[in-house]
Amino acid sequence: MIQWLILISLSISAMTMTISKTKAFAWLRESLEFSYNRARESWLYDDGAAWIVPCLSFLAGVIKCPYCLSHWFAIAAVILWGVNLFGGFWGWILTPFVIVALASAWSIVIDYFFTRLERT
Numbered sequence: 001m002i003q004w005l006i007l008i009s010l011s012i013s014a015m016t017m018t019i020s021k022t023k024a025f026a027w028l029r030e031s032l033e034f035s036y037n038r039a040r041e042s043w044l045y046d047d048g049a050a051w052i053v054p055c056l057s058f059l060a061g062v063i064k065c066p067y068c069l070s071h072w073f074a075i076a077a078v079i080l081w082g083v084n085l086f087g088g089f090w091g092w093i094l095t096p097f098v099i100v101a102l103a104s105a106w107s108i109v110i111d112y113f114f115t116r117l118e119r120t
Contacts, residue, residue: 004083009102012073016066016103017110025063032060066107067100074099 019025036056062068074096077083084091085098 001083001085004081005085005099005102008074008077008081008083009099010106012070012077012099013066013103013106013110016069016073017107017114020064020066020069021111021114029060029063032056032063036060067104070100070103070107071096074103 019028036053036059039053039056062072077099078092078096083095083099085095
């Protein structure tokens with residue numbers, strides 16, 4: 001179980017750092033920001049579709065933050081792979097937070113090496 005936990009947290013960290021920080025997914029971050037700004041200023045905001053503006057704001061904020069994004073990835077991992085560290089109902093609630101804590105530690109290591117590579 002511990003090996004799965006380390007593997008899942010490392011993969012979540014790598015995915016969230018890649019999506020939120022690299023140039024490969026800059027198009028996604030920029031398009032969400034553009035969609036948010038466009039929806040906020042358009043006629044849709046006044047015409048009953050005002051619910052889309054907070055949704056786009058939320059998505060634009062989450063996609064830029066590896067810590068925030070790792071919560072959603074951890075919840076998906078727990079649901080998909082059925083990882084339950086503590087057993088019972090509370091295990092399903094607490095396991096994503098343990099995965100996020102480990103993924104955050106991995107993210108610090110990944111960020112350290114990314115910044116070192118950029119300097120060379």
